[in-house]
Amino acid sequence: MIETPYLLFLGDAPDPLAAKVAQGIRDWRPDHAIGQYRMHGCKADMKLPDLTLAEARAAGAKTLVIGVANRGGVISAAWKKVLVAALEEGLDLASGLHNLLRDEPDLAAVAEACGRQLHDVRVPSVKYPIAEGRRRSGKRCLAVGTDCSIGKMYTALAMDAEMKRRGLKSSFRATGQTGILITGDGVPLDAVVADFMAGAVEWLTPDNDAGHWDHIEGQGSLFHVSYSGVTMALIHGGQPDALILCHEPTRTHMRGLPHYPLPTLEDLRDLALRLTRIANPDCRVTGISVNTAALDEPQALECLREIENRMNLPAADPFRQGAGRLVDALEEV
Amino acid sequence: MIETPYLLFLGDAPDPLAAKVAQGIRDWRPDHAIGQYRMHGCKADMKLPDLTLAEARAAGAKTLVIGVANRGGVISAAWKKVLVAALEEGLDLASGLHNLLRDEPDLAAVAEACGRQLHDVRVPSVKYPIAEGRRRSGKRCLAVGTDCSIGKMYTALAMDAEMKRRGLKSSFRATGQTGILITGDGVPLDAVVADFMAGAVEWLTPDNDAGHWDHIEGQGSLFHVSYSGVTMALIHGGQPDALILCHEPTRTHMRGLPHYPLPTLEDLRDLALRLTRIANPDCRVTGISVNTAALDEPQALECLREIENRMNLPAADPFRQGAGRLVDALEEV
Numbered sequence: 330m331i332e333t334p335y336l337l338f339l340g341d342a343p344d345p346l347a348a349k350v351a352q353g354i355r356d357w358r359p360d361h362a363i364g365q366y367r368m369h370g371c372k373a374d375m376k377l378p379d380l381t382l383a384e385a386r387a388a389g390a391k392t393l394v395i396g397v398a399n400r401g402g403v404i405s406a407a408w409k410k411v412l413v414a415a416l417e418e419g420l421d422l423a424s425g426l427h428n429l430l431r432d433e434p435d436l437a438a439v440a441e442a443c444g445r446q447l448h449d450v451r452v453p454s455v456k457y458p459i460a461e462g463r464r465r466s467g468k469r470c471l472a473v474g475t476d477c478s479i480g481k482m483y484t485a486l487a488m489d490a491e492m493k494r495r496g497l498k499s500s501f502r503a504t505g506q507t508g509i510l511i512t513g514d515g516v517p518l519d520a521v522v523a524d525f526m527a528g529a530v531e532w533l534t535p536d537n538d539a540g541h542w543d544h545i546e547g548q549g550s551l552f553h554v555s556y557s558g559v560t561m562a563l564i565h566g567g568q569p570d571a572l573i574l575c576h577e578p579t580r581t582h583m584r585g586l587p588h589y590p591l592p593t594l595e596d597l598r599d600l601a602l603r604l605t606r607i608a609n610p611d612c613r614v615t616g617i618s619v620n621t622a623a624l625d626e627p628q629a630l631e632c633l634r635e636i637e638n639r640m641n642l643p644a645a646d647p648f649r650q651g652a653g654r655l656v657d658a659l660e661e662v
Numbered sequence: 663m664i665e666t667p668y669l670l671f672l673g674d675a676p677d678p679l680a681a682k683v684a685q686g687i688r689d690w691r692p693d694h695a696i697g698q699y700r701m702h703g704c705k706a707d708m709k710l711p712d713l714t715l716a717e718a719r720a721a722g723a724k725t726l727v728i729g730v731a732n733r734g735g736v737i738s739a740a741w742k743k744v745l746v747a748a749l750e751e752g753l754d755l756a757s758g759l760h761n762l763l764r765d766e767p768d769l770a771a772v773a774e775a776c777g778r779q780l781h782d783v784r785v786p787s788v789k790y791p792i793a794e795g796r797r798r799s800g801k802r803c804l805a806v807g808t809d810c811s812i813g814k815m816y817t818a819l820a821m822d823a824e825m826k827r828r829g830l831k832s833s834f835r836a837t838g839q840t841g842i843l844i845t846g847d848g849v850p851l852d853a854v855v856a857d858f859m860a861g862a863v864e865w866l867t868p869d870n871d872a873g874h875w876d877h878i879e880g881q882g883s884l885f886h887v888s889y890s891g892v893t894m895a896l897i898h899g900g901q902p903d904a905l906i907l908c909h910e911p912t913r914t915h916m917r918g919l920p921h922y923p924l925p926t927l928e929d930l931r932d933l934a935l936r937l938t939r940i941a942n943p944d945c946r947v948t949g950i951s952v953n954t955a956a957l958d959e960p961q962a963l964e965c966l967r968e969i970e971n972r973m974n975l976p977a978a979d980p981f982r983q984g985a986g987r988l989v990d991a992l993e994e995v
Contacts, residue, residue: 460888462919519857526856526891551894554941555793558859558895565887586795589940603933607922608887 331513332391348373351396395424423448425506460527467537471569472547480620481547487647498541530566568608617644664846665724681706684729728757756781758839793860800870804902805880813953814880820980831874863899901941950977
C-alpha cells in the first residue's frame with residue numbers, strides 16, 4: 330500500500346504522453362495529487378501547483394510518484410538527484426519503471442538510512458495463494474478486449490467513478506503498473522508466477538458486501554497469443570458476474586502481431602462467456618465499451634449505434650460519453 | 663541441460679510411490695540411469711545396480727538425480743551427507759524439490775568449491791522472450807485434459823516413444839519438474855512469470871524439420887480455475903497441429919475443487935479447438951487418451967469403445983494398450 334497524498338514527479342518529460350501515469354492519477358484520483366515536480370525542459374503539465382520537495386512535505390505529501398517514463402525506462406543521473414533529495418526530505422518513492430528503484434544501490438542505501446520505503450509496483454510484494462475457486466460474496470465486473478491496449482483500464486476506472494458518483498459501493502481493482510500507481514494498491518499480474526495468477530486475482534477481489542462491485546482491470550486478450558494466459562487467470566480468478574466487451578473499431582490486426590486478425594465482438598462475447606461460466610455460471614455480458622478516439626463525432630455515434638443494434642447490448646465510449654449507460658446495465662444484474 | 667547419465671537417488675523412500683521421478687526416468691529414459699543409490703530403510707527399488715558414489719562416478723555417471731520426494735519436500739540432514747559426498751565425488755546434483763538445492767548454504771558452498779552444478783528444475787534458468795506468435799515449421803502435438811493430473815505427461819511420453827520406435831522424428835518437450843528430470847531439459851512452466859509463459863513455450867518448441875513432431879507435456883486444464891492460465895499459454899505458445907484429449911472416466915469433480923464438476927469430452931474438444939485455432943487454424947483433435955487405471959479390463963475396453971463411438975475418434979489407454987493408435991492418427995495429419 331503506497332501512502333498518499335502524492336507529489337507527482339514529471340521529470341524532464343519529452344512530451345505530455347510520457348507523463349501518462351501522472352495524468353492517470355490526476356484524472357482518477359485528484360485528491361491524491363497535491364502538487365507536481367518538474368525539472369528543466371519538462372514538456373508535461375498536470376495543472377497542479379509546482380512544489381519544491383520541502384513545500385510538498387510541508388503540505389503533507391507522503392510519496393513522490395514517478396509519473397513519467399523516459400526513453401529506455403531507466404533512472405537517469407539527473408532524476409537521481411531529485412529522488413535522493415526526496416528521500417532525505419522524508420518522502421517515500423513509488424515507481425512502475427522496469428529499472429527498479431531497489432536495484433539502484435544509492436537509492437536503496439539512502440532509503441534505508443532515512444527509514445523510507447521504495448515501492449516498485451512492477452514486482453509483486455505479496456506471496457499469493459493458489460486459487461481455490463470458492464464463490465465469493467459481492468459482485469465483480471471484468472473488462473475483456475478484442476485486443477490488448479484497447480481501453481480496459483479506462484473503462485473500469487470510469488465505471489467505478491460513475492458508481493461512486495451515484496453513491497453505490499464500488500472499488501477499482503488494479504492489475505497493472507499504471508492502475509496500481511493511480512490507486513496505490515493492486516496486483517502487478519503480468520509479473521506474478523504462473524501457478525499463482527488466478528490466486529492473486531482471488532486475493533485482490535475478496536468477499537464483499539452483497540451490493541458491492543469490484544471493477545477488475547483487464548489485461549491482455551483471449552485472442553492475443555502472447556498474453557492470453559494472463560487474461561484467462563483474470564477470468565477464472567475473478568469469477569466475474571458481468572463482462573464488459575472492449576473494442577477499437579479501426580484496428581486491422583492484433584497489437585504487435587500483424588499476421589493475426591482481430592476477432593469480432595461476437596467471437597469475444599461467445600468465448601469469454603463460455604470460459605467465465607466455468608467459474609461463475611451466472612455471468613452475463615452487460616455492455617460494450619468502444620474506443621472511438623480514431624473517429625470523429627458523427628462516425629463515432631454511427632459506430633456505437635451499429636454495434637448496439639447488432640449486439641443488442643448498450644454500447645458506449647466512456648471517454649466521449651461517460652460510463653452512465655454501462656453502469657445502468659450493471660445495476661440490473 | 664542436465665548432464666547424463668544419472669545415478670538415481672532413492673534416499674529413504676517410505677514407499678515405491680515416493681520415488682515417482684526415479685520411476686519415470688527408469689521407464690522413459692532407461693539409458694540415462696546407470697544405477698541407484700538407496701539409504702537404509704528405502705522402500706523403493708528401480709531394479710538397477712546399487713552403486714556407491716565412487717562406483718557410479720567410475721561407471722561414467724555425471725549427475726545424482728533426486729528421484730524421490732519425502733514428506734514436506736525438504737532436504738533432510740541424512741540426505742545432506744550423501745549429497746555433499748556426491749558433489750565431492752564429482753557429480754552434479756539435480757532436484758525438483760520445493761526446497762531448492764541452491765538455498766542450502768552447505769550444498770552451495772561445496773558445489774562452488776568442487777566446480778559442480780546444482781540443477782533446481784523447479785525454477786527457470788532462462789530469460790524467456792515474450793511470445794511473438796509466428797508460425798513455426800515442424801509439427802506439434804499437445805495433450806489437454808478434462809482435469810489436472812489425468813495422464814497428460816504419460817500420454818506425451820508414450821506417443822514420443824512410439825514414434826521413435828517407428829523411426830519417426832519426435833521429441834518430448836517437458837513443461838514440468840518430473841518431465842524435466844526425466845529428459846534433462848525443458849521449461850518449468852508453472853514457475854515462469856505470467857508475461858513470458860507463452861514465449862517460454864515458443865522457446866521450447868522452435869522451428870523444426872517438416873516431418874518432426876514435438877509432443878508437448880500439458881499442464882493444468884482449461885476447466886481448472888486454479889491453473890487454466892498455464893494451459894492457455896501452452897495452447898497459444900505451442901500452436902499445436904494436433905490435440906489429444908485426456909480423460910479419467912471415474913472422476914466426479916475437478917481435482918482439489920469439490921464444487922466444480924468435470925466437463926465432458928465434447929466440452930473439452932470444442933473449447934480447446936476454438937482456442938487453439940486462434941494460433942493455428944489448421945489444428946485438429948486426433949485422439950483421446952483415457953486413463954482407465956480405476957477400471958478392470960472388461961470395464962476399460964467397454965469404456966474406450968463407448969468413447970470412441972461417441973466421439974468418432976480413436977480412444978486408447980496408452981498405459982494399458984500402448985500409444986500405437988494415437989500415433990497412427992497423428993501420422994495422417
